[in-house]
Amino acid sequence: MAERIVKEAQVPFDLGGNRFDQISTELFGDYSRSRIQSWIKEGALKVDGKVTKPKEKLFGGEIVTLDIVIEAQEDHEAQEMALDIVYEDDDILIVNKPAGLVVHPAVGNRDGTLMNAILHHAPETAHIPRAGIVHRLDKETTGLMVVAKTLIAQTDLVSQLQERSMGREYEAISIGIMTGGGMVDEPIGRHPHNRQKQAVEPVRGKNAVTHYRLVERFKNHTHIRLKLETGRTHQIRVHMAFIQYPLVGDPQYGGRLKMPKACSPELQEELRKFRRQALHAKRLELAHPVTGEWMEWEVDLPDDMKTLLAALKRDVVESGSDDSEYF
Known part of the structure; x- marks a missing residue:
């Protein structure tokens, strides 16, 4: 068609x-x-x-x-899949992506992706590049994404991204005790020795800026909120690892699992079970691409992050210790 x-x-x-x-x-x-x-x-x-x-x-x-x-883009199949739709009108679609869902089809993931689901839910997106997906989240990152349902909406949303007027805020759980918020302004590019990873690359990298602030500190971890000025691949994960506060569960940038000393058995179990980066796109704000109305959405943390945060809080209360050394 x-x-x-x-x-x-x-x-x-x-x-x-x-x-x-x-x-x-x-x-x-x-x-x-x-x-x-x-x-x-x-x-x-x-x-x-x-x-x-x-x-x-x-x-x-x-x-x-x-x-x-x-x-229409004939090379991608429309598939009926459950979508957590936060908002929808004739021009845009806001979805809350779960962990484990790949955004774009690629080698090894030709179907079962968010794009396949969007093509089924909104067939008109078949005429738009990437089915209207204007930004992405990593497979194991959860949270809000905007999808354009028309070419006009796509053009405007891409412009908002490029002009940095679209607001995107994330929440994460990092390893280590931060003393305050801050900003990471370090260029990001492909890792020189591992093509599957990104890294801070002062010479060949592209400009990348991440702002972060504290939500709550625990014995050995910190709950943080982050805001992006740019949208480089793996930006938050790379920047937090670069300043020595990698995200809990991050398989690429967090290193091997290290248990804190005097960590409660419950928390040890939750940390072992958490096998994805603890990162959630919590808030999204933008100007509607047709009406110009400023719009904002916010969604709760997923259950696995809520469970981990609860275990971190109980560990502080039950142990009464501030020992943050790893072993």
Whole structure:
């Protein structure tokens, strides 16, 4: 099933003298610059009915027409799966992702992903790159994600991400006792020796900024809240490990499991059972891509993090010790 987009606009005279691609970006601002460029090259965007080169200058008064058929993404299967939908309208979908759910299909995970579920729930997303998914969470990270249901919504949400106006806050449980909040401003890039990992890379890495503050301190762990300025792969996990406060249960950046001294049997059991990074995308805020209304959502921590936090609190009360040494 394909979707056809047909639009027409007259070039304002005050834009005369500019290039066709620049004018088209102004006339059809609901779509990204790269998409406009590709449509011009395909001949889907025309000037007075004629195919025109992107750099050709227009005088003003011309009629620019867009007529494009967007084919559905046939390579990804729509699958009926349960989705925890927090909010939905004609333009966006807000979901609360559980642990263990992969976001995008890839080698070894061709189905059973969030994308497969979205394609079934909202078939119209088949015409949008990545089925409208504009940002991702790691497989074992839980929490809020926004999905665009139209090309216009996708373009706007991507812009909000790039402009850093979309607010994303996380909660996590880190190993070690923090004395206060702070900021990590360290570039992140692919690990030089392990292609499956990211690392702080001062030379080749991309700018990455993470803010964190304390929620509660325990004998050997800290409950923290984090806010991202950027959205690099594994950003929170890499930054927290870099400052020596890796996340509980993180299989890639946390190292081997270390039990605190004088740790209660209950807490030992909970720490052994917690086999994923203790990270949850708790809050999301953005401007609605069509109405412009500022919108905010917040979801509770998942049960496994609540259980671990409860065990950490009981361990403090029952032991009455501040010994934070590991063995």
